[in-house]
Amino acid sequence: MAETLVKDLIEEAQGRQQARRLAVREFRPRRASAGFAAALLLTASGGVAAIELLAAALGSAVHPVPGVAPVVDVLRGYAWADPDVLVVAGGVAALGTAFLLAALPGRLRGIPLAGDDPRLAGVIGRAALRRALADAALDVPGIERARVRGLGVLRRGLVVRATTCYRNPANSAELVQRAIGARLDRIEPMHRPAVDVRLGWRKD
Amino acid sequence: MRIGIAATGTVLLLAGASALALGLGAFDAFGALSGRPLLDPAVGRFTGDHAWFLPALAGAAELLALTGQLWLVVQGRAVVHHWWPDLDPETRGRARAAADVLNRDVRGLPGVQDVRVRLTGTANKPRLRLNVSCAGDTLLSEVYGELGAGPVERYRRATGMPDLPVVIRFRPVSERPRRRRRRPRPETA
Numbered sequence: 083m084a085e086t087l088v089k090d091l092i093e094e095a096q097g098r099q100q101a102r103r104l105a106v107r108e109f110r111p112r113r114a115s116a117g118f119a120a121a122l123l124l125t126a127s128g129g130v131a132a133i134e135l136l137a138a139a140l141g142s143a144v145h146p147v148p149g150v151a152p153v154v155d156v157l158r159g160y161a162w163a164d165p166d167v168l169v170v171a172g173g174v175a176a177l178g179t180a181f182l183l184a185a186l187p188g189r190l191r192g193i194p195l196a197g198d199d200p201r202l203a204g205v206i207g208r209a210a211l212r213r214a215l216a217d218a219a220l221d222v223p224g225i226e227r228a229r230v231r232g233l234g235v236l237r238r239g240l241v242v243r244a245t246t247c248y249r250n251p252a253n254s255a256e257l258v259q260r261a262i263g264a265r266l267d268r269i270e271p272m273h274r275p276a277v278d279v280r281l282g283w284r285k286d
Numbered sequence: 287m288r289i290g291i292a293a294t295g296t297v298l299l300l301a302g303a304s305a306l307a308l309g310l311g312a313f314d315a316f317g318a319l320s321g322r323p324l325l326d327p328a329v330g331r332f333t334g335d336h337a338w339f340l341p342a343l344a345g346a347a348e349l350l351a352l353t354g355q356l357w358l359v360v361q362g363r364a365v366v367h368h369w370w371p372d373l374d375p376e377t378r379g380r381a382r383a384a385a386d387v388l389n390r391d392v393r394g395l396p397g398v399q400d401v402r403v404r405l406t407g408t409a410n411k412p413r414l415r416l417n418v419s420c421a422g423d424t425l426l427s428e429v430y431g432e433l434g435a436g437p438v439e440r441y442r443r444a445t446g447m448p449d450l451p452v453v454i455r456f457r458p459v460s461e462r463p464r465r466r467r468r469r470p471r472p473e474t475a
Contacts, residue, residue, distance in 0.1 A: 108453050114361065117287045120294040121357035128351030135344035138333070157325040162309040167324065171309060175302025181295025185288045192455070195430050202434040204454040206426065213460045217422050270427035 100200030102272060108203045109190040116184035189235060194272040206269060208233045215240065218265035222257045224248045232275065239276035246283045255281040290357055372408040377445060381405045384444035391437035392416070397424030399459060405445075414441065414452045422460045430454065 130147050137146050145151045160167050193211050195204035206214075212230040219228035224246045232240040242262060246254050259279045266274060307313065311320045333339050373381065385403040392401040400419040407413045416438075420429065433454060442450050 104451060108451075113287065113291060114365075116291050117361055118358070120291050121354050121361060124294060124354030125351055125358060126354075128347050128349075128354055132344050132347035132351055135340055135347055139340035139344055154325065158323055160324050161321050162305065162324065163311065163320040164309070168306060168309045171302050171305035173302070175299050175306060178295045178297070178299030178302055181291050181298060183295075185292035185295060187288075195426065195456075197430060197434065199434045201449060202430075202438065202452050202454070204430045204456065206456045206458070210456070210458050214422050214458050217460055265423075268423070268425045268427060270430075 094198050097198035097200050098196075101197045101202065102194070104200060105194035105203040105205065105272065106190065109192055109194060109205050111188045111191055113184050113188075116181060120181060193233065196270045196272045206271070211269065211271070212240070214269065215242065215262050215265055218261045219244050219258045222254065222261050224251075224254055225258060228258070239278060242277060242279045244279065244281050246281060249284045249286075251281055251283040254283075255279050287361075367408055368406050371405050371412065373405070373412070374409065377409070381445050384441045387444070388416075388437050388441045391440070392418065392433065395429050395432055395437075397421045397429060412447060412450055414438070414450055416452065416454045417457065418454060419457045419459055422458045424458060426456055426458070430456075 130150065133146050134150055137144065145154065190205075192205035192207045195206065197204060212233065216228045216230045219225055219230070219242055222244075225244050226247045227245040229243045230240055231237070231243070240262075242258060244254070244258050248254065258281065259277060262277050262279070266277075309320055313319045371378070371381075385405070388403055389401055392398055392403075397420045398418055399421065402417040404415045405412060406415055416433075418429070418433075420426070434452070438452050442448050
């Protein structure tokens with residue numbers, strides 16, 4: 083009995099881990115445009131260089147690729163210390179930095195949902211989750227405005243700014259916190275974000 | 287994909303930084319390199335003296351171009367398979383029939399308003415993508431669990447793909463305006 087229980091627990095933990103891996107794999111940003119740009123750059127530069135170098139190796143004085151002849155003249159006329167060359171070199175370095183930044187893993191496209199099926203990955207968008215939580219806060223009696231922020235790169239948790247029409251808020255902040263917690267229970271994200279409720283009330 | 291992007295970025299960054307350093311005179315200790323032209327006549331003399339250099343460089347450039355082309359094809363293939371799965375007609379027919387049943391089953395779950403089903407990928411690496419629109423206060427955790435246990439499992443059985451990975455994107459629909467209308471205050475006498 084106890085052995086079965088431990089086995090079940092281990093299998094469940096493994097399932098959760100594999101589900102998390104699938105979610106991370108599926109919802110990691112693809113960086114399709116950066117990949118396409120890099121591949122295009124590689125193909126174009128490699129192709130032009132190969133044609134020109136082969137022509138030069140065969141002893142041809144003609145540049146087969148249109149537009150290369152003026153570029154070669156320009157390259158002969160400029161020195162490394164020319165300001166124009168420095169600007170272009172800086173641009174190339176900046177482009178390289180941009181590609182390197184694009185290669186970073188980045189944050190997931192949405193908030194993955196908890197689950198233990200390794201073949202299933204569910205997600206809810208950040209904006210949709212914030213909207214759902216704001217709706218939950220608005221369900222609390224007396225709350226007339228609610229705004230949810232967070233789940234970003236810098237601010238991982240959630241900040242709920244709610245405003246009540248009452249002059250004495252009493253335990254409204256606690257009620258909002260409970261409503262948000264209950265809505266998070268209904269959604270069940272893989273990583274439950276910390277919730278910080280800031281309540282405003284009538285001062286007149 | 288990421289490794290390729292990072293490699294391209296590294297090469298560009300190194301090339302740009304080296305050119306900047308050269309132009310700013312960082313290597314002038316080895317001679318007045320910053321004052322020399324970009325296409326130095328010494329390069330022409332070197333290639334003239336070493337007949338193997340240009341063909342070897344051309345070969346390397348050709349390899350680079352081929353790698354780029356292959357990378358473009360792989361990316362294009364992934365985009366195409368995202369919309370048109372590379373499956374045999376029989377599996378495709380079974381998947382279409384199973385998708386109708388899945389569509390009906392998912393719409394029957396509490397809170398679900400709309401669902402879009404799409405089978406993507408290749409026969410070796412298929413994916414089932416579901417876009418589920420539901421009411422804002424839907425019990426998502428339950429719908430997610432029920433989806434995985436019932437309709438999706440039946441879809442897997444019907445298509446003969448027991449290990450089919452399924453990706454579900456939930457879109458809760460909010461029907462409430464962002465700001466609640468202020469209640470009218472009682473008039474004072």
